[in-house]
Amino acid sequence: xxxxxxxxxxxxxxxxxxxxLRCDPISGHTALYWYRQSLGQGLEFLIYFQGNSxxxxxxxxxxxxxxxxxxxxxxxxxxxxxxxxxxxxxLCASSSSRGQQETQYFGPGTRxxxx
Amino acid sequence: xxxxxxxxQALSIQEGENATMNCSxxxxxxxxxxxxxxxxRGLVHLILIRSNEREKHSGRLRVTLxxxxxxxxxxxxxxxxxxxxxxxxxxxxxxxxxxxxxxxTRLAVHP
Numbered sequence: 029x030x031x032x033x034x035x036x037x038x039x040x041x042x043x044x045x046x047x048x049l050r051c052d053p054i055s056g057h058t059a060l061y062w063y064r065q066s067l068g069q070g071l072e073f074l075i076y077f078q079g080n081s082x083x084x085x086x087x088x089x090x091x092x093x094x095x096x097x098x099x100x101x102x103x104x105x106x107x108x109x110x111x112x113x114x115x116x117x118x119l120c121a122s123s124s125s126r127g128q129q130e131t132q133y134f135g136p137g138t139r140x141x142x143x
Numbered sequence: 144x145x146x147x148x149x150x151x152q153a154l155s156i157q158e159g160e161n162a163t164m165n166c167s168x169x170x171x172x173x174x175x176x177x178x179x180x181x182x183x184r185g186l187v188h189l190i191l192i193r194s195n196e197r198e199k200h201s202g203r204l205r206v207t208l209x210x211x212x213x214x215x216x217x218x219x220x221x222x223x224x225x226x227x228x229x230x231x232x233x234x235x236x237x238x239x240x241x242x243x244x245x246x247x248t249r250l251a252v253h254p
Contacts, residue, residue: 032185059240071231071244078240087241119186129173129235132242136185 030054032135034120040141041110049105049138053122060103061123061132062095066116074118077103110142149232149245157253162219164248166232169213173235176242177206177217180229189217189230222252 033052041047053060062074073087077097088094092110097103107114117139121132148167156162168175174193178186192199192208192215199206205218219226229249233242 061241063242070246071233071242073236073241073243076241084241117184121186123240129240131176131188131191132240133188134178134186139184 032120032122032133034118034135034138036138037136038139038141040143042143043112044109046106046108047110047140049107049118049120049140051103051105051120051122051135053101053103053120054133055101057122057124057133058100059123059132060097061121062103062105063119063121064116065119065137066113069116071119074105107140110140112142115140115142149230149248151248152246153249153251155251155253156222158222158224160222160252162222162226162250162252164217164230164250165214166216166245167212167214168232168234168245170234172210175208175215176233177204177215178231178233178244180231180247181227186231219250222250224252224254226250227252 035050058079060077063071064074065071075095076084092108095105117137119134119137121134123130123132150165172194174191176191177189179189180186190201190206192206194210203220208215229247231247232245236243
């Protein structure tokens with residue numbers, strides 16, 4: 029299909045390990061977003077990429093979280109030294125926005141469980 | 144919190160009944176969106192209503208927006224078991240493109 033894809037679907041890891049989550053946006057979409065959905069916090073914004081501009085990292089909860097977007101397409105969200113409170117569903121979205129408030133299309137998410 | 148408020152938190156109805164979910168927000172908006180989420184996974188975009196619109200329809204969905212009250216409602220008519228999901232309203236944060244989501248309404252439609 030032509031939608032946003034994410035991998036893996038599920039990830040179980042041990043506390044202290046690093047994890048990488050991948051997002052493939054819709055082809056041609058210049059904007060890419062990461063959100064996190066956890067029981068205690070609901071849906072919250074993490075980071076936003078727009079073309080070649082510097083990303084908006086204002087939602088990242090700590091310096092253990094980082095993300096990159098290579099070639100303006102695929103993005104990887106990395107969580108270092110995972111903690112149990114990192115357990116959540118991580119959602120990626122993309123849009124064709126170039127500064128306009130357009131519809132964001134979401135992937136199926138990665139469910140992360142930190143033991 | 145920047146999140147809007149949604150009510151009810153949970154709604155349980157029988158198939159064929161209508162379901163109404165409400166959303167309130169605190170700041171001015173250019174538009175407001177509604178999303179559906181099945182089984183805690185990906186969000187599906189349902190409808191976007193702009194600030195100069197008062198009502199919008201899409202199939203069995205009807206969304207209203209009252210900017211004076213800073214509130215919106217989503218009505219699902221003639222509900223089906225397949226409508227069972229969580230429904231979220233979302234608005235953009237200021238001039239940025241990041242979405243601020245409400246807490247959501249969990250809808251259960253029983254056959």
